[in-house]
Amino acid sequence: MNESLLEILCCPLDKHDLELEDAEYDDDEVVAGDLVCTECGERYPIDDGIPNLLPPDMREETPA
Amino acid sequence: MNESLLEILCCPLDKHDLELEDAEYDDDEVVAGDLVCTECGERYPIDDGIPNLLPPDMREETPA
Amino acid sequence: MSVREEFDEWATSGRDKGMEERHWHTAKHALARMPVEPGDTVLDLGCGSGYAGRALRDTNDAGRVYGLDGAPEMAHNAADYTEDDRVGYVVGDFGSLPFADDSIDHVWSMEAFYYASDPHHTLEEIARVLRSGGTFYCAVNYYEENVHSHEWQEFIDIEMTRWDREQYREAFRRAGLHVAEQDNIPDREITIPSEAEFPTDEWDTRDAMVERYREYGTLLTVGVAP
Amino acid sequence: MSVREEFDEWATSGRDKGMEERHWHTAKHALARMPVEPGDTVLDLGCGSGYAGRALRDTNDAGRVYGLDGAPEMAHNAADYTEDDRVGYVVGDFGSLPFADDSIDHVWSMEAFYYASDPHHTLEEIARVLRSGGTFYCAVNYYEENVHSHEWQEFIDIEMTRWDREQYREAFRRAGLHVAEQDNIPDREITIPSEAEFPTDEWDTRDAMVERYREYGTLLTVGVAP
Numbered sequence: 001m002n003e004s005l006l007e008i009l010c011c012p013l014d015k016h017d018l019e020l021e022d023a024e025y026d027d028d029e030v031v032a033g034d035l036v037c038t039e040c041g042e043r044y045p046i047d048d049g050i051p052n053l054l055p056p057d058m059r060e061e062t063p064a
Numbered sequence: 065m066n067e068s069l070l071e072i073l074c075c076p077l078d079k080h081d082l083e084l085e086d087a088e089y090d091d092d093e094v095v096a097g098d099l100v101c102t103e104c105g106e107r108y109p110i111d112d113g114i115p116n117l118l119p120p121d122m123r124e125e126t127p128a
Numbered sequence: 129m130s131v132r133e134e135f136d137e138w139a140t141s142g143r144d145k146g147m148e149e150r151h152w153h154t155a156k157h158a159l160a161r162m163p164v165e166p167g168d169t170v171l172d173l174g175c176g177s178g179y180a181g182r183a184l185r186d187t188n189d190a191g192r193v194y195g196l197d198g199a200p201e202m203a204h205n206a207a208d209y210t211e212d213d214r215v216g217y218v219v220g221d222f223g224s225l226p227f228a229d230d231s232i233d234h235v236w237s238m239e240a241f242y243y244a245s246d247p248h249h250t251l252e253e254i255a256r257v258l259r260s261g262g263t264f265y266c267a268v269n270y271y272e273e274n275v276h277s278h279e280w281q282e283f284i285d286i287e288m289t290r291w292d293r294e295q296y297r298e299a300f301r302r303a304g305l306h307v308a309e310q311d312n313i314p315d316r317e318i319t320i321p322s323e324a325e326f327p328t329d330e331w332d333t334r335d336a337m338v339e340r341y342r343e344y345g346t347l348l349t350v351g352v353a354p
Numbered sequence: 355m356s357v358r359e360e361f362d363e364w365a366t367s368g369r370d371k372g373m374e375e376r377h378w379h380t381a382k383h384a385l386a387r388m389p390v391e392p393g394d395t396v397l398d399l400g401c402g403s404g405y406a407g408r409a410l411r412d413t414n415d416a417g418r419v420y421g422l423d424g425a426p427e428m429a430h431n432a433a434d435y436t437e438d439d440r441v442g443y444v445v446g447d448f449g450s451l452p453f454a455d456d457s458i459d460h461v462w463s464m465e466a467f468y469y470a471s472d473p474h475h476t477l478e479e480i481a482r483v484l485r486s487g488g489t490f491y492c493a494v495n496y497y498e499e500n501v502h503s504h505e506w507q508e509f510i511d512i513e514m515t516r517w518d519r520e521q522y523r524e525a526f527r528r529a530g531l532h533v534a535e536q537d538n539i540p541d542r543e544i545t546i547p548s549e550a551e552f553p554t555d556e557w558d559t560r561d562a563m564v565e566r567y568r569e570y571g572t573l574l575t576v577g578v579a580p
């Protein structure tokens with residue numbers, strides 16, 4: 001993902017801002033890391049460059 | 065014209081309400097009369113059942 | 129020449145009906161998109177024969193339909209074509225609409241808007257009379273991209289506004305209308321003669337006629353009052 | 355079954371591309387109507403292969419285009435189909451959009467909206483993320499009037515919402531969106547075999563297939579944020 005996406009992304013649960021943590025880059029692209037809600041602290045993983053912003057209870061179905 | 069039209073018509077110049085004067089009816093239809101602005105007093109004629117709400121300076125071209 | 133002089137003559141010579149027939153090819157598709165609900169009040173600007181308003185009465189059960197036209201003969205003809213007492217006609221000018229603020233649910237105009245002497249002001253007037261959420265369906269065949277329409281100005285003494293697609297969108301927004309869609313509606317019904325019959329009186333080439341009708345067709349811009 | 359389980363399987367078996375090809379027949383006409391200006395941010399809900407957003411980048415010079423999909427494999431496929439760094443994909447659910455209030459200029463969704471588990475809430479979410487004057491273009495082939503689509507529910511374990519035209523308009527308004535237009539966009543491109551070839555595996559009669567595609571086509575409802 002491109003970091004500009006952070007300008008409009010928010011936590012799907014409480015709609016607060018997200019912060020990028022543990023980012024790994026390939027050129028300008030963020031290919032791995034976590035998006036962390038500044039309010040509730042929920043962590044959303046970036047898999048293969050694509051942020052997974054499913055609400056946590058829907059994400060759990062995901063085989064790790 | 066049907067009198068219900070008066071609910072939404074207004075003076076084209078100052079947008080104030082119009083009042084129906086000297087009305088002649090054919091059943092429920094107003095076939096002649098004048099629509100008079102409650103603010104500026106301008107009179108708009110109803111010709112053959114159709115109100116002429118052109119601004120007066122455009123109406124003047126009309127042969128009487 | 130005034131709108132009245134020009135178009136009264138069209139009305140008395142029967143051109144109102146000729147336009148209705150040709151414009152219907154594309155107008156009906158635009159009318160079918162309008163979100164007119166039963167009971168709504170619809171205004172048709174430059175109504176000509178008044179066919180558009182009558183169609184919305186029939187298909188969408190519009191509550192009241194009013195046609196405004198600057199040419200008294202147009203309005204009188206239109207009134208003669210219907211007995212429906214929920215349809216009414218008014219002689220008036222695009223420059224100063226005789227309707228109260230927020231009194232209209234939807235405004236329709238086909239092949240007429242560009243005759244407004246101050247189109248920006250007319251858009252403001254439309255935005256004024258529309259209630260919040262009401263739409264303005266503005267359909268024109270005369271516009272910049274339709275190069276085949278440019279010469280029409282030569283045949284008429286009223287100055288016509290020739291905007292392109294973008295200018296329509298910008299002007300709508302400047303008047304405070306949101307732009308909801310813009311589309312070219314092709315005329316798939318007009319008969320286009322076979323290649324052998326070209327040039328005709330009106331068309332040098334068949335390709336030009338195909339482009340005019342099947343590709344450019346009618347430009348529709350839809351605005352929504354905030 | 356979850357959206358993820360159902361549609362990840364579609365993505366890995368290539369159905370994302372199959373849908374793109376078929377949906378394009380009508381989607382392109384709806385996309386062409388969208389008033390997307392250069393620089394605008396567009397969101398594609400249930401993007402599948404992501405073709406719609408990429409088209410708006412190419413034709414309207416949209417500034418940023420984001421596709422959201424509940425199936426990670428769909429989003430990953432979509433990302434693989436483009437190198438454009440102004441196009442991005444997100445895994446997310448229609449029930450809780452991960453976008454800030456007023457952050458999106460226009461929302462597009464083709465053949466996806468009716469999978470929302472609470473469609474009214476999804477409309478509220480769309481109204482929330484749209485800036486004032488932004489549009490929601492909602493295109494569906496599965497809807498009440500299209501009787502030929504009703505059986506689709508049998509083939510999928512996710513509950514599908516089957517509204518009619520009026521229910522779409524009402525639901526949009528309930529969520530605070532103005533309804534700007536509603537239209538059936540015919541699919542004029544799909545090949546309909548000659549009479550002699552019916553019944554086919556999918557169609558009992560040619561008339562039914564003609565009605566499904568040429569008449570009902572895709573139902574488009576356009577909402578505008580006030």
Ligand SMILES: Nc1ncnc2c1ncn2[C@@H]1O[C@H](CSCC[C@H](N)C(=O)O)[C@@H](O)[C@H]1O
Pocket residue numbers: 131135136144147148151173174175176177178196197198199202220221222223237238239240243244245
């Ligand atoms: N400034 C103005 N104010 C009011 N009506 C006007 C006008 N300029 C032109 N018109 C009217 O607009 C109409 C244009 S012809 C189109 C008629 C009809 N809508 C149709 O589709 O066939 C004429 O009837 C003309 O009298």
Ligand SMILES: Nc1ncnc2c1ncn2[C@@H]1O[C@H](CSCC[C@H](N)C(=O)O)[C@@H](O)[C@H]1O
Pocket residue numbers: 357361362370373374377399400401402403404422423424425428446447448449463464465466469470471
């Ligand atoms: N609740 C939900 N949240 C997010 N995406 C969903 C969803 N329900 C279904 N989808 C996605 O919606 C898509 C429907 S298929 C349509 C794909 C694409 N718009 C096209 O026109 O071809 C699938 O990719 C599916 O994964």
